Amino acid sequence: MGMSSPEALLICEHCDTVYRRRTLARGDVARCARCEAELERHHALSVNAMLALILTAMIVFVQANMWPIVTLGLSGQQSSTTLWGMILAMWREQAQVVSVLVAATLFFFPLLKMLMLGWLLWFARAGRRAPGFVRLMVILHYLGPWTMSEVFVLGALVAIVKAHTYFDVMPDPGIYAYAALTLLITIFAGVDLRQLWDDVPEGTA
Protein backbone atom coordinates (compact mmCIF):
# COMPACT_ATOMS: atom_id res chain seq x y z
CA MET A 1 0.00 0.00 0.00
CA GLY A 2 1.27 3.44 -0.92
CA MET A 3 1.53 6.28 1.51
CA SER A 4 -1.74 8.02 0.93
CA SER A 5 -2.65 10.88 3.20
CA PRO A 6 -5.08 9.96 6.00
CA GLU A 7 -7.72 12.33 4.57
CA ALA A 8 -7.92 10.14 1.48
CA LEU A 9 -8.79 7.14 3.63
CA LEU A 10 -12.03 5.92 5.08
CA ILE A 11 -12.37 3.36 7.84
CA CYS A 12 -15.48 1.24 8.31
CA GLU A 13 -16.89 1.94 11.78
CA HIS A 14 -18.41 -1.50 12.00
CA CYS A 15 -15.42 -3.70 11.18
CA ASP A 16 -12.32 -1.49 10.95
CA THR A 17 -11.61 -2.12 7.25
CA VAL A 18 -9.59 0.60 5.53
CA TYR A 19 -10.62 2.01 2.17
CA ARG A 20 -9.43 4.72 -0.15
CA ARG A 21 -12.08 7.37 -0.47
CA ARG A 22 -13.80 7.58 -3.82
CA THR A 23 -15.81 10.43 -5.19
CA LEU A 24 -19.43 9.36 -5.17
CA ALA A 25 -21.86 10.24 -7.92
CA ARG A 26 -25.45 11.20 -7.21
CA GLY A 27 -27.36 8.36 -5.62
CA ASP A 28 -24.22 6.33 -4.90
CA VAL A 29 -23.78 4.49 -1.64
CA ALA A 30 -20.38 3.05 -0.71
CA ARG A 31 -20.71 -0.25 1.16
CA CYS A 32 -18.09 -2.15 3.09
CA ALA A 33 -16.94 -5.31 1.28
CA ARG A 34 -16.32 -7.10 4.58
CA CYS A 35 -19.40 -6.39 6.70
CA GLU A 36 -21.74 -4.69 4.19
CA ALA A 37 -22.26 -1.62 6.37
CA GLU A 38 -22.79 1.70 4.69
CA LEU A 39 -19.52 3.63 4.53
CA GLU A 40 -20.62 6.81 2.85
CA ARG A 41 -23.43 8.04 0.67
CA HIS A 42 -23.59 10.87 -1.77
CA HIS A 43 -25.84 13.52 -0.35
CA ALA A 44 -27.72 15.66 -2.77
CA LEU A 45 -28.54 18.36 -0.24
CA SER A 46 -26.49 21.53 -0.40
CA VAL A 47 -25.77 23.55 2.73
CA ASN A 48 -28.48 25.98 1.62
CA ALA A 49 -31.04 23.23 1.18
CA MET A 50 -30.23 21.83 4.63
CA LEU A 51 -30.54 25.26 6.20
CA ALA A 52 -33.93 25.73 4.55
CA LEU A 53 -35.05 22.35 5.88
CA ILE A 54 -33.84 23.17 9.40
CA LEU A 55 -35.71 26.48 9.40
CA THR A 56 -38.85 24.70 8.19
CA ALA A 57 -38.41 22.09 10.90
CA MET A 58 -38.07 24.81 13.54
CA ILE A 59 -41.30 26.50 12.46
CA VAL A 60 -43.12 23.17 12.41
CA PHE A 61 -41.61 22.24 15.78
CA VAL A 62 -42.91 25.42 17.41
CA GLN A 63 -46.38 24.70 16.03
CA ALA A 64 -46.23 21.05 17.07
CA ASN A 65 -45.54 22.15 20.62
CA MET A 66 -47.90 25.11 20.88
CA TRP A 67 -51.02 23.59 19.41
CA PRO A 68 -53.01 20.86 21.12
CA ILE A 69 -52.29 17.40 19.74
CA VAL A 70 -55.71 15.86 20.09
CA THR A 71 -59.05 16.59 21.81
CA LEU A 72 -61.24 14.03 23.54
CA GLY A 73 -64.95 14.47 24.13
CA LEU A 74 -67.10 12.71 26.73
CA SER A 75 -70.74 13.58 27.40
CA GLY A 76 -70.32 17.24 26.59
CA GLN A 77 -66.95 17.69 28.30
CA GLN A 78 -63.80 18.24 26.29
CA SER A 79 -60.17 17.67 27.13
CA SER A 80 -57.07 18.35 25.07
CA THR A 81 -53.33 18.48 25.64
CA THR A 82 -50.06 19.80 24.24
CA LEU A 83 -46.66 18.13 24.58
CA TRP A 84 -45.92 20.21 27.68
CA GLY A 85 -49.28 19.20 29.09
CA MET A 86 -48.04 15.60 28.89
CA ILE A 87 -44.74 16.42 30.57
CA LEU A 88 -46.47 18.25 33.43
CA ALA A 89 -49.14 15.58 33.85
CA MET A 90 -46.53 12.84 34.25
CA TRP A 91 -44.65 14.96 36.78
CA ARG A 92 -47.82 15.57 38.79
CA GLU A 93 -48.72 11.89 38.73
CA GLN A 94 -45.46 10.86 40.45
CA ALA A 95 -43.84 9.56 37.25
CA GLN A 96 -41.05 12.14 37.24
CA VAL A 97 -38.63 9.78 35.50
CA VAL A 98 -41.01 9.44 32.56
CA SER A 99 -41.68 13.17 32.61
CA VAL A 100 -37.95 13.88 32.22
CA LEU A 101 -37.63 11.20 29.49
CA VAL A 102 -40.48 12.71 27.49
CA ALA A 103 -39.19 16.26 27.94
CA ALA A 104 -35.67 15.25 26.84
CA THR A 105 -36.48 13.02 23.85
CA LEU A 106 -39.40 15.03 22.46
CA PHE A 107 -38.57 18.61 23.39
CA PHE A 108 -35.07 19.51 24.57
CA PHE A 109 -32.98 17.18 22.39
CA PRO A 110 -34.81 17.89 19.11
CA LEU A 111 -34.77 21.61 19.90
CA LEU A 112 -31.04 21.62 20.72
CA LYS A 113 -30.30 19.62 17.60
CA MET A 114 -32.14 22.07 15.36
CA LEU A 115 -30.67 25.17 16.97
CA MET A 116 -27.12 23.83 16.81
CA LEU A 117 -27.46 22.61 13.23
CA GLY A 118 -29.02 25.91 12.17
CA TRP A 119 -26.14 27.79 13.77
CA LEU A 120 -23.48 25.62 12.11
CA LEU A 121 -25.15 25.73 8.69
CA TRP A 122 -25.70 29.49 8.84
CA PHE A 123 -21.94 29.99 9.03
CA ALA A 124 -21.20 27.13 6.65
CA ARG A 125 -23.18 28.96 3.99
CA ALA A 126 -20.50 31.62 3.99
CA GLY A 127 -17.85 28.89 4.01
CA ARG A 128 -16.91 29.59 7.62
CA ARG A 129 -16.73 27.56 10.78
CA ALA A 130 -19.22 28.81 13.32
CA PRO A 131 -17.96 29.85 16.77
CA GLY A 132 -17.89 26.69 18.88
CA PHE A 133 -17.90 24.50 15.74
CA VAL A 134 -15.87 21.62 17.18
CA ARG A 135 -17.77 21.41 20.47
CA LEU A 136 -21.18 21.60 18.77
CA MET A 137 -20.26 18.92 16.23
CA VAL A 138 -19.23 16.59 19.06
CA ILE A 139 -22.45 17.27 21.01
CA LEU A 140 -24.53 16.67 17.85
CA HIS A 141 -22.84 13.31 17.40
CA TYR A 142 -23.83 12.19 20.89
CA LEU A 143 -27.35 13.64 20.66
CA GLY A 144 -28.09 11.67 17.49
CA PRO A 145 -29.97 8.62 18.79
CA TRP A 146 -31.87 10.39 21.56
CA THR A 147 -34.46 12.36 19.63
CA MET A 148 -37.72 10.45 19.26
CA SER A 149 -40.31 12.69 17.61
CA GLU A 150 -41.17 10.07 14.99
CA VAL A 151 -41.85 7.48 17.71
CA PHE A 152 -44.24 9.93 19.34
CA VAL A 153 -46.30 10.26 16.14
CA LEU A 154 -46.89 6.52 16.18
CA GLY A 155 -47.58 6.68 19.92
CA ALA A 156 -50.20 9.38 19.37
CA LEU A 157 -51.86 7.18 16.75
CA VAL A 158 -51.99 4.27 19.20
CA ALA A 159 -53.37 6.52 21.96
CA ILE A 160 -56.07 7.85 19.60
CA VAL A 161 -57.16 4.33 18.65
CA LYS A 162 -57.22 3.27 22.32
CA ALA A 163 -59.24 6.34 23.32
CA HIS A 164 -61.61 5.99 20.39
CA THR A 165 -63.34 3.06 22.10
CA TYR A 166 -64.63 5.27 24.94
CA PHE A 167 -64.45 8.87 23.71
CA ASP A 168 -65.09 11.10 20.74
CA VAL A 169 -61.69 11.86 19.27
CA MET A 170 -60.89 15.02 17.33
CA PRO A 171 -57.36 15.38 15.95
CA ASP A 172 -55.90 18.89 16.48
CA PRO A 173 -53.36 20.81 14.38
CA GLY A 174 -50.50 19.66 16.64
CA ILE A 175 -50.68 16.11 15.37
CA TYR A 176 -50.39 17.28 11.75
CA ALA A 177 -47.42 19.47 12.64
CA TYR A 178 -45.83 16.39 14.23
CA ALA A 179 -46.47 14.36 11.09
CA ALA A 180 -44.76 17.07 9.00
CA LEU A 181 -41.87 17.11 11.46
CA THR A 182 -41.47 13.35 11.05
CA LEU A 183 -41.24 13.79 7.30
CA LEU A 184 -38.47 16.38 7.72
CA ILE A 185 -36.61 14.13 10.18
CA THR A 186 -36.77 11.33 7.62
CA ILE A 187 -35.21 13.55 4.96
CA PHE A 188 -32.46 14.51 7.40
CA ALA A 189 -31.81 10.92 8.40
CA GLY A 190 -30.13 10.38 5.03
CA VAL A 191 -27.58 13.13 5.66
CA ASP A 192 -24.29 12.31 7.32
CA LEU A 193 -23.53 15.39 9.38
CA ARG A 194 -19.85 14.48 9.45
CA GLN A 195 -19.66 15.91 5.94
CA LEU A 196 -19.55 19.31 7.61
CA TRP A 197 -16.05 18.57 8.91
CA ASP A 198 -14.85 18.41 5.32
CA ASP A 199 -17.22 21.02 3.89
CA VAL A 200 -15.81 23.74 6.13
CA PRO A 201 -12.14 22.98 6.72
CA GLU A 202 -10.24 24.25 9.71
CA GLY A 203 -8.83 27.74 9.78
CA THR A 204 -11.97 29.16 8.22
CA ALA A 205 -13.46 30.41 11.47
Add this chain to the structure above:
Amino acid sequence: MSALPRASELGLIACTVCGLVCRNVPGDARLDGDGVGDDMACPRCGTTLHRRKPDSYVRTWALLIAAFILYIPANVLPIMRTASLNDVDDNTIISGVVELWRAGSPNLAIIVFTASIVVPMLKFLALGTLLVSSQRGSGWARVQRAKLYRLVELIGYWSMLDVFVVALLTALVRFSVLSLVEPLPGVIFFGLTVVLTMLASMSFDPRLIWDGKDTDD
Protein backbone atom coordinates in the same frame (compact mmCIF):
# COMPACT_ATOMS: atom_id res chain seq x y z
CA MET B 1 -1.91 -8.71 4.66
CA SER B 2 -5.37 -9.58 3.40
CA ALA B 3 -7.09 -7.93 0.47
CA LEU B 4 -9.12 -5.94 2.96
CA PRO B 5 -6.62 -4.45 5.38
CA ARG B 6 -7.90 -3.42 8.79
CA ALA B 7 -6.98 -0.21 10.54
CA SER B 8 -5.36 -2.04 13.45
CA GLU B 9 -3.02 -3.83 11.00
CA LEU B 10 -1.99 -0.59 9.31
CA GLY B 11 -1.40 1.41 12.46
CA LEU B 12 -4.40 3.65 11.75
CA ILE B 13 -7.24 4.71 14.00
CA ALA B 14 -10.56 6.23 13.00
CA CYS B 15 -12.03 8.80 15.35
CA THR B 16 -15.42 7.50 16.52
CA VAL B 17 -16.92 10.98 16.70
CA CYS B 18 -15.76 12.75 13.54
CA GLY B 19 -14.39 9.90 11.43
CA LEU B 20 -10.93 11.38 10.94
CA VAL B 21 -8.31 8.78 10.11
CA CYS B 22 -5.29 9.23 12.37
CA ARG B 23 -1.90 7.56 12.30
CA ASN B 24 -1.17 5.63 15.41
CA VAL B 25 2.17 7.14 16.39
CA PRO B 26 4.68 4.36 17.14
CA GLY B 27 5.12 5.65 20.70
CA ASP B 28 1.47 4.86 21.44
CA ALA B 29 1.81 1.16 21.08
CA ARG B 30 -1.28 0.40 23.11
CA LEU B 31 -4.57 2.03 22.31
CA ASP B 32 -6.68 -1.05 22.63
CA GLY B 33 -9.18 0.39 25.02
CA ASP B 34 -7.86 -1.14 28.22
CA GLY B 35 -7.15 2.31 29.55
CA VAL B 36 -3.39 1.87 29.24
CA GLY B 37 -1.85 4.64 27.21
CA ASP B 38 -5.18 5.82 25.89
CA ASP B 39 -4.25 9.44 25.87
CA MET B 40 -4.04 10.30 22.21
CA ALA B 41 -6.68 12.81 21.18
CA CYS B 42 -8.18 13.32 17.74
CA PRO B 43 -6.53 16.42 16.27
CA ARG B 44 -9.80 17.49 14.66
CA CYS B 45 -12.41 17.15 17.41
CA GLY B 46 -10.43 16.42 20.57
CA THR B 47 -12.07 13.07 21.35
CA THR B 48 -9.78 10.50 22.95
CA LEU B 49 -8.84 7.89 20.37
CA HIS B 50 -9.30 4.21 21.10
CA ARG B 51 -8.65 1.26 18.87
CA ARG B 52 -11.81 -0.26 20.32
CA LYS B 53 -14.48 1.21 22.59
CA PRO B 54 -13.05 1.13 26.12
CA ASP B 55 -14.19 -1.80 28.28
CA SER B 56 -16.79 -2.65 25.68
CA TYR B 57 -17.58 -6.14 26.99
CA VAL B 58 -17.81 -5.18 30.65
CA ARG B 59 -19.94 -2.10 30.04
CA THR B 60 -22.28 -3.81 27.60
CA TRP B 61 -22.79 -6.79 29.93
CA ALA B 62 -23.41 -4.53 32.91
CA LEU B 63 -25.96 -2.36 31.09
CA LEU B 64 -27.66 -5.34 29.50
CA ILE B 65 -28.05 -7.18 32.81
CA ALA B 66 -29.32 -4.02 34.52
CA ALA B 67 -31.82 -3.53 31.68
CA PHE B 68 -33.01 -7.11 32.00
CA ILE B 69 -33.51 -6.77 35.77
CA LEU B 70 -35.68 -3.69 35.19
CA TYR B 71 -37.50 -5.38 32.33
CA ILE B 72 -39.10 -7.85 34.75
CA PRO B 73 -41.07 -5.28 36.83
CA ALA B 74 -41.74 -3.39 33.59
CA ASN B 75 -43.76 -6.37 32.37
CA VAL B 76 -45.17 -7.66 35.65
CA LEU B 77 -46.29 -4.36 37.14
CA PRO B 78 -49.17 -2.49 35.52
CA ILE B 79 -48.18 0.56 33.46
CA MET B 80 -51.51 2.39 33.38
CA ARG B 81 -54.70 2.70 35.43
CA THR B 82 -58.00 3.53 33.79
CA ALA B 83 -60.62 4.60 36.33
CA SER B 84 -64.23 5.37 35.56
CA LEU B 85 -67.47 5.64 37.56
CA ASN B 86 -68.03 1.92 37.88
CA ASP B 87 -64.65 0.24 37.60
CA VAL B 88 -60.89 0.52 37.91
CA ASP B 89 -58.77 -1.22 35.31
CA ASP B 90 -55.01 -1.72 35.60
CA ASN B 91 -53.18 -2.54 32.40
CA THR B 92 -49.81 -4.21 31.96
CA ILE B 93 -47.94 -3.98 28.66
CA ILE B 94 -49.34 -7.34 27.53
CA SER B 95 -52.94 -6.65 28.56
CA GLY B 96 -52.73 -3.30 26.76
CA VAL B 97 -51.76 -5.12 23.57
CA VAL B 98 -54.57 -7.65 24.02
CA GLU B 99 -57.11 -4.89 24.57
CA LEU B 100 -55.92 -3.05 21.46
CA TRP B 101 -56.26 -6.28 19.49
CA ARG B 102 -59.81 -6.86 20.69
CA ALA B 103 -61.29 -3.39 20.76
CA GLY B 104 -59.09 -1.27 18.57
CA SER B 105 -57.06 -2.25 15.61
CA PRO B 106 -55.21 -5.55 15.15
CA ASN B 107 -52.61 -3.82 12.96
CA LEU B 108 -51.71 -1.35 15.69
CA ALA B 109 -51.73 -4.16 18.24
CA ILE B 110 -49.04 -5.89 16.18
CA ILE B 111 -47.02 -2.66 16.02
CA VAL B 112 -47.24 -2.12 19.79
CA PHE B 113 -46.45 -5.79 20.44
CA THR B 114 -43.38 -5.48 18.22
CA ALA B 115 -42.14 -2.24 19.80
CA SER B 116 -42.81 -3.18 23.43
CA ILE B 117 -42.13 -6.90 23.54
CA VAL B 118 -40.37 -8.19 20.41
CA VAL B 119 -37.78 -5.38 20.18
CA PRO B 120 -36.60 -5.50 23.82
CA MET B 121 -36.49 -9.31 23.75
CA LEU B 122 -34.61 -9.23 20.45
CA LYS B 123 -32.14 -6.79 21.98
CA PHE B 124 -31.44 -9.01 24.98
CA LEU B 125 -31.01 -12.08 22.79
CA ALA B 126 -29.06 -10.33 20.02
CA LEU B 127 -26.67 -8.41 22.26
CA GLY B 128 -26.21 -11.49 24.47
CA THR B 129 -25.37 -13.59 21.40
CA LEU B 130 -23.00 -10.93 20.05
CA LEU B 131 -21.21 -10.62 23.39
CA VAL B 132 -20.73 -14.36 23.88
CA SER B 133 -19.67 -15.09 20.30
CA SER B 134 -17.28 -12.12 20.09
CA GLN B 135 -15.72 -12.87 23.45
CA ARG B 136 -14.99 -16.39 22.23
CA GLY B 137 -13.47 -14.95 19.08
CA SER B 138 -15.90 -16.93 17.00
CA GLY B 139 -15.75 -16.68 13.22
CA TRP B 140 -19.31 -17.97 12.92
CA ALA B 141 -21.70 -16.01 10.63
CA ARG B 142 -19.79 -12.76 10.98
CA VAL B 143 -21.64 -10.83 8.28
CA GLN B 144 -24.99 -11.88 9.75
CA ARG B 145 -23.89 -10.90 13.25
CA ALA B 146 -22.73 -7.53 11.95
CA LYS B 147 -26.14 -7.05 10.33
CA LEU B 148 -27.91 -8.12 13.53
CA TYR B 149 -26.03 -5.43 15.45
CA ARG B 150 -27.01 -2.77 12.94
CA LEU B 151 -30.64 -3.88 13.17
CA VAL B 152 -30.56 -3.56 16.96
CA GLU B 153 -29.10 -0.05 16.63
CA LEU B 154 -31.75 0.93 14.08
CA ILE B 155 -34.89 -0.21 15.88
CA GLY B 156 -33.86 0.22 19.51
CA TYR B 157 -35.51 3.53 20.28
CA TRP B 158 -38.95 2.55 18.90
CA SER B 159 -39.58 0.73 22.18
CA MET B 160 -40.29 4.09 23.77
CA LEU B 161 -43.70 3.92 22.04
CA ASP B 162 -45.67 2.63 25.05
CA VAL B 163 -44.16 5.24 27.35
CA PHE B 164 -45.45 7.98 25.05
CA VAL B 165 -48.88 6.34 24.80
CA VAL B 166 -49.25 6.31 28.60
CA ALA B 167 -48.03 9.93 28.88
CA LEU B 168 -50.47 11.15 26.22
CA LEU B 169 -53.47 9.27 27.65
CA THR B 170 -52.64 10.50 31.17
CA ALA B 171 -52.70 14.10 29.98
CA LEU B 172 -55.82 13.61 27.85
CA VAL B 173 -58.17 11.50 29.88
CA ARG B 174 -59.15 13.64 32.85
CA PHE B 175 -62.90 13.90 33.09
CA SER B 176 -62.99 14.22 36.89
CA VAL B 177 -65.26 11.42 38.14
CA LEU B 178 -66.33 10.12 34.73
CA SER B 179 -63.01 8.85 33.50
CA LEU B 180 -59.38 9.15 34.47
CA VAL B 181 -56.03 7.68 33.37
CA GLU B 182 -53.01 7.49 35.67
CA PRO B 183 -49.50 6.16 35.05
CA LEU B 184 -48.41 3.24 37.26
CA PRO B 185 -44.86 2.21 38.28
CA GLY B 186 -44.46 -0.30 35.43
CA VAL B 187 -44.11 2.52 32.93
CA ILE B 188 -41.14 4.00 34.83
CA PHE B 189 -39.34 0.63 34.80
CA PHE B 190 -40.14 0.25 31.13
CA GLY B 191 -38.79 3.69 30.18
CA LEU B 192 -35.58 2.97 32.09
CA THR B 193 -35.27 -0.43 30.39
CA VAL B 194 -35.39 1.23 26.97
CA VAL B 195 -32.73 3.77 27.96
CA LEU B 196 -30.44 1.08 29.39
CA THR B 197 -30.76 -1.22 26.36
CA MET B 198 -29.93 1.74 24.10
CA LEU B 199 -26.86 2.50 26.21
CA ALA B 200 -25.92 -1.19 26.10
CA SER B 201 -26.02 -1.37 22.30
CA MET B 202 -24.00 1.87 22.09
CA SER B 203 -21.36 0.41 24.42
CA PHE B 204 -20.86 -2.65 22.25
CA ASP B 205 -18.13 -2.26 19.65
CA PRO B 206 -19.14 -4.07 16.44
CA ARG B 207 -15.49 -4.22 15.39
CA LEU B 208 -15.06 -6.88 18.07
CA ILE B 209 -17.11 -9.24 15.88
CA TRP B 210 -14.23 -9.24 13.40
CA ASP B 211 -11.35 -9.31 15.87
CA GLY B 212 -11.28 -13.00 16.69
CA LYS B 213 -9.56 -15.86 14.94
CA ASP B 214 -9.11 -15.17 11.25
CA THR B 215 -11.06 -17.82 9.49
CA ASP B 216 -12.09 -16.57 6.11
CA ASP B 217 -11.73 -13.21 4.49
